[in-house]
Amino acid sequence: MSDHDAKPRSARATGSARLTDVARVAGVAPMTVSRALNRPELVSEATRERVRRAVRETGYVPNQVAGALASSRSRVVALLVPTVAHALFAEVVQTVMGVLVPRGYQVLLGLVGYTPTEEEGVIETVLSRRPDGIVLTGCHHSALTHQRLAASRVPLVEIWDMHEAPIDMLVGFSHHAVGRAVAEHLLARGYRRLGVISADDARAERRIDGLRERLAEAGQEALPLRRVGTPSSMPWGREMAAELLDHHALEAIVCSSDILALGVIAEAQSRGLSIPHDLAIMGFGDSSYAAASFPALSTVRIDGATIGRRAAEQLLERMARPQFERSGAVEDVGFSLVDRATT
Amino acid sequence: MSDHDAKPRSARATGSARLTDVARVAGVAPMTVSRALNRPELVSEATRERVRRAVRETGYVPNQVAGALASSRSRVVALLVPTVAHALFAEVVQTVMGVLVPRGYQVLLGLVGYTPTEEEGVIETVLSRRPDGIVLTGCHHSALTHQRLAASRVPLVEIWDMHEAPIDMLVGFSHHAVGRAVAEHLLARGYRRLGVISADDARAERRIDGLRERLAEAGQEALPLRRVGTPSSMPWGREMAAELLDHHALEAIVCSSDILALGVIAEAQSRGLSIPHDLAIMGFGDSSYAAASFPALSTVRIDGATIGRRAAEQLLERMARPQFERSGAVEDVGFSLVDRATT
DNA sequence: ACCAGCAATGATTGCGCTATCATTCAGGCG
DNA sequence: CGCCTGAATGATAGCGCAATCATTGCTGGT
Structure with a gap:
């Protein structure tokens, strides 16, 4: 236990190791540790190995909150559905996450219910998390919601309903x-x-x-x-x-x-x-x-899996682009009538 | 448009208003705006009104990423379930959110699959978000997961399975x-x-x-x-x-x-x-x-709603406490055998 | 008139990280 | 031998907010 660095604020809020601790142990600059973890190709193998060892030794867990603030990239996607109690939406959630999580994104889930009013509050708190992208179910937004989303310039895919004037991108059926x-x-x-x-x-x-x-x-x-x-x-x-x-x-x-x-x-x-x-x-x-x-x-x-997958893919593509315009791209995934014994 | 404050980094990453912008418009200090928004009872009604007006005028959306970093409180709860494709877990997700969201928490959803290995990676990235609490389904964690969670000192409720030695709290059935x-x-x-x-x-x-x-x-x-x-x-x-x-x-x-x-x-x-x-x-x-x-x-x-509700309630109580100990509290919500026509 | 006591507000600092630019050092070339 | 080039690393300066302590102005008691 090192007791030589008393912190002024609250004796170190978390109690856990920070990047600088790892850097000290590894004998490199904090910036080098950051690079070793996030852009390893920029760091020599020898240094990478020392950093890896130091991470293990200190039990370091990166703080993505700080990282997000510093880099303006949260690596969070907000996923807004009316409910997960319905299998169709659950399928969408499952698929969207199946695509996004392996690409390093985490998912902030929002349940917006079925009314524009419920949606409004959720949208506001969601935007305050500065997500890198949003997947939003449904299209009958309140004027306020619509305006906030358009103004936020966050990559956005509306899903589920076809819709004449999407805010950004749209994947759904009619x-x-x-x-x-x-x-x-x-x-x-x-x-x-x-x-x-x-x-x-x-x-x-x-x-x-x-x-x-x-x-x-x-x-x-x-x-x-x-x-x-x-x-x-x-x-x-x-x-x-x-x-x-x-x-x-x-x-x-x-x-x-x-x-x-x-x-x-x-x-x-x-x-x-x-x-x-x-x-x-x-x-x-x-x-x-x-x-x-x-x-x-x-x-x-309705093929919720296809909707979810396409929405996630479109979002990924958009998020990868540093500059982008609202595209208005609309994708109709259709539906199929299943004729069984009751008709 | 004011062009008088060129920022060094990247001409203002987000392009959106910050707390200081609101403060300038309202003619108060940034700290007062922060208080007006988060602890309104500490601010006079007159000032609150000016801040409200300034928020509207600037289109300010708070940045909770920065807030979380500054205050060490993320107001995020991680909710980890094997899948949402199963109605039982979907019900848990729905209920946990039903309790937590009205109390100002947002939910980071993690799908851990059914194996300890899948769980491990998810847990690590989840911890890097510094959630204020975790709801975790299942109890057969890898040693590494167990150790990480215990070390993190994040309030934690395991749900679903009864279990002799919970890391922190537990709500489930046998x-x-x-x-x-x-x-x-x-x-x-x-x-x-x-x-x-x-x-x-x-x-x-x-x-x-x-x-x-x-x-x-x-x-x-x-x-x-x-x-x-x-x-x-x-x-x-x-x-x-x-x-x-x-x-x-x-x-x-x-x-x-x-x-x-x-x-x-x-x-x-x-x-x-x-x-x-x-x-x-x-x-x-x-x-x-x-x-x-x-x-x-x-x-x-299995009453997923009760499990979800009790887990969320226990978590809320624990998160409200500034200091806390791992409690080991276990709650058995039981199950009921539904005898219909097939037995 | 004076000051304790309180409510309201402000100034300062740093949360932990990354963008950016600066520096160092090999190696290669004329 | 100086100079260029590029790879690796480091130093600095914020990101936008809230904890903390300081200051102000006002009340009421004596």
Whole structure:
């Protein structure tokens, strides 16, 4: 124990070794230690070895907070999703991290909920961490959020929703197109009288818009709708299916998530309805259990892994560039309609 | 635009306003701005208002990197889970953040996988961020990890597994007890010849140990076992169920996750086996779809929300204390066996 | 009138690191 | 032999903020 350097502030806040301690032990300048650790190719092998030894000896753990301040590079990416409780977003988180972490970035997770208001506060605190990049889910930002993000000049990828005017880059799919495709599919199968059970969520709303648009083109104007609370669940699906079926003669029910669809299946079965003959059912998300349900659920598959991977890759590329402009690059990863036994 | 203060380094790295800019506009000292923002009760209302106005005018966004360095408090908690692709861990993440974020902490997410080796690297980089606290899933750490964490003196909660010697605090349940409980339940129902389908995971292993122990007490030594790859999935469950059923006359199959159990159900149904009369099935996790499957899946419910909440609360309490000792506090949140239609 | 006591504010310093420029030293060449 | 070149290393000066202590101005008690 060396007690010869009493520090004025608080006798050394952390108690742990610093770069200068390593430098002293290795007999080199602090700057050389910094280089040996961060840009080893600039340091001779002999010196590198001495530094390595000194690091081991002192138990040095770099302080990236100080490093970030000095270099204006935090090596942190903020990842903002509505929730991780939904498998689709969890998949995105998993994939984004799978790409970013091996490249030396750490991930600051933010849950922005489903409303612009929740998002606003999170964005502000996130920006105060000076992330090197941001992955942001959704696109209905408040004016303030939009302005802050644009002003911050932090590389940014919006994901999930297609969107006419991205702040920077965007990777997603069109909810509107999903709605149209679902309508198309059901119409082609001969179903006419449709109903909807949906979470109260702007993205689901877009799908309903698309659905309604396509139905209107086919001369179908009626579209009974039930909204469920948060979070979506089987019982919600079942309850709302009961309501819909009690009040309307429906041939098909479209749900904003697979879990709701499972509830609809349960209700249909309990009424002795034959699926899909008496009632067709569409989910959304292609959750792991969609294929497992009986009858197997027709649904829409969103490839969260592709979205996450592409978003991370675009972000990496952008972050690697010292100067950059907002690009407005938009990438549509599409979706696929999974036709199983319920339609 | 003011061009009167050319900075030596790089003409101001960020381009954004700093505390001193706000101070100049507000006509007060930088320190007063800092206080107005962080400890408003120390500043007069008049000054607070001027600062607020100046913040708005300059578009100031605090730099928490600098703040963290100066104060040795990062207001960041590292949250380390094996994966978020599994609903149980996603639930923990969701809950921990639900408690921590409103208290002003941000969450650095780390995915440590299921092996000590993966964990090791993540822990090191996480410590370099100087988090104010760590929530760490699992307890089979490498010696190096264990030592680093203990030495770091960062408040730490291990979660998920009970464990005889926690580094600091621990909130979890006993996998061994789960195994025993499952055995107990099946034995009580009269099932004797059991089989297991399990992921290759140390935690699942503990449950199997408990299961085997209780079976042995009942004179049942045989316990055919099949391991599945990662990630667990229905097809894996179905395939391994087929193998087990082809080679052994089983009365019940215990799975390391609900999703595997769903595969077993599918296989049983395709063979025309009556559940649970011909074959009983147990899952693990009480996933959202467990209640929805047909027949409804018996399983073990782990309350990830409680684990997350208690872990976050314990961490908050500990972080609030200026001085602290490693406490060794262990909290068992238990589990519940959910008896549905498959047993 | 004087000063203790307090609330409000300010000046100084350094958190631990890296950008930047300066220095040193071999080796090679005319 | 001086000079150039480039590789390796070092010295200096902040990055933007908050801990700490100092100062100011104001109240009320005597």
